[in-house]
Amino acid sequence: MNGPVAEIRSAVRRFLDSVQPSAVTVAVSGGADSLALAACVGRLVPGASAVVVDHQLQPGSADVALRAAQQCADFGLVSRVEPVVVGAVGGPEGAARAARYAALRPAAGVVLLGHTLDDQAETVLLGLGRGSGPRSIAGMRVFDAPWGRPLLGVPRAVTRAACAEQGISVWEDPHNVDPSFTRVRLRAEVLPLLESVLQGGVAASLARTAAQLREDCDALDSLASAFAGDCCAVDDISELPVALRRRVLRTWLQGEGVPELSDSHLRRVDALVSEWRGQGGVWLPGGFVVRRAHGRLVVEPRS
Structure with missing residues (x-):
């Protein structure tokens, strides 16, 4: 069977076969990426869990979190909502990320995150633009214990199509279209322009560059360990x-x-x-x- 659901299922199976985690938790926001991942895990991993982090930054966030948790329960996952208080250190995006990761860190097993190929491309561009060095440009790892990213090679369009194929209603986060966030402007303005100028395939090319650089970084880190x-x-x-x-x-x-x-x-x-x-x-x-x-x-x- 071909199609978006099958593509996601294959990516998740590859990750699980490679890592063989003792327990699996899915981090869910209510958006297409995490819900597509959660629906797949609910079918493939009996007894898996889902955690919906409520950042409490928007009116009605508790309702959004409860709805996402109920969807995860419908997928067969043991779900719960985890409210967090977002601090001020690191800017709005950094502070929210720190609070989220602290709430998600598991006692055992892995936490699966819904990061996609497009997220990887955005991360590489952010690192490149900020001159953050090779570690930043190398992007995110598929597995960086306890965090797993089985969809890192899957385009965002596929997760949306998978949700549509399964009749899953997704939440559209207003922050994802707020141009005050740097990543949003990369997503809405910079990447589309690059795709137009370079005639397509930019996100995949950036992800390949990240993978190659990550291999180089790993080799140098291994040599450095001798000292x-x-x-x-x-x-x-x-x-x-x-x-x-x-x-x-x-x-x-x-x-x-x-x-x-x-x-x-x-x-x-x-x-x-x-x-x-x-x-x-x-x-x-x-x-x-x-x-x-x-x-x-x-x-x-x-x-």
């Missing part, structure tokens, strides 16, 4: 290629508890190795500072 024992000794890493040395430094700093390292932070720490002129320490997120002393790098709480 995990004592990367803060400057002589041990000073002659490494820049791309490898910065990965060594990132792994070391993360191991020391430094959160949210940006490319700018990492470049300034790297300068303590590659451009040493006796400069002072580098201030980092989380209240840390990195200094060079006696041929070594030392990370410590800021005084």
Whole structure:
């Protein structure tokens, strides 16, 4: 059988066969992507669950969440609504995402997210435009425990068609057409323009680029792991290629508890190795500072 439902079912089966999770939960918003995924999982995974996160950011959000939870129950999933309070750190999109992921994190198994090929293309473009470095341009992973994205190779048009084919009523989030959100403008303006100028296939091409770059990043990360024992000794890493040395430094700093390292932070720490002129320490997120002393790098709480 061919068609959108079959395409989604094949993608979910491939993911489940590869990961073989002990338990499965679907994150559901009420939109086409997550409902198409939930309907498929309800048929393929007896006893699977669904969680509908209510961000409480729009009037009537509780009703939307309850309706989505009931739809999931109709699909055969054990469903519940999880209200969250969205903070202010990271902007509206970042704060909502942080609250959502905190509510979804499971005690066991995997959480399936409805990200599609189009979401991957948007993520790559955002990373490229912001100069966020190769990790950002490499996009999202199909499986980044505990998060699973079985539809990452499926276009958004397919999830919509699958819902229509099954008679599933979907919720259209007003935020998805609000031009005050950067991702919305990418979706509505930038990607269609690129598709027109480059004569189609842009989303798939961006996703392929992300996959290739992710393979390169994984290879470099594997090489960097060989220096995990004592990367803060400057002589041990000073002659490494820049791309490898910065990965060594990132792994070391993360191991020391430094959160949210940006490319700018990492470049300034790297300068303590590659451009040493006796400069002072580098201030980092989380209240840390990195200094060079006696041929070594030392990370410590800021005084």
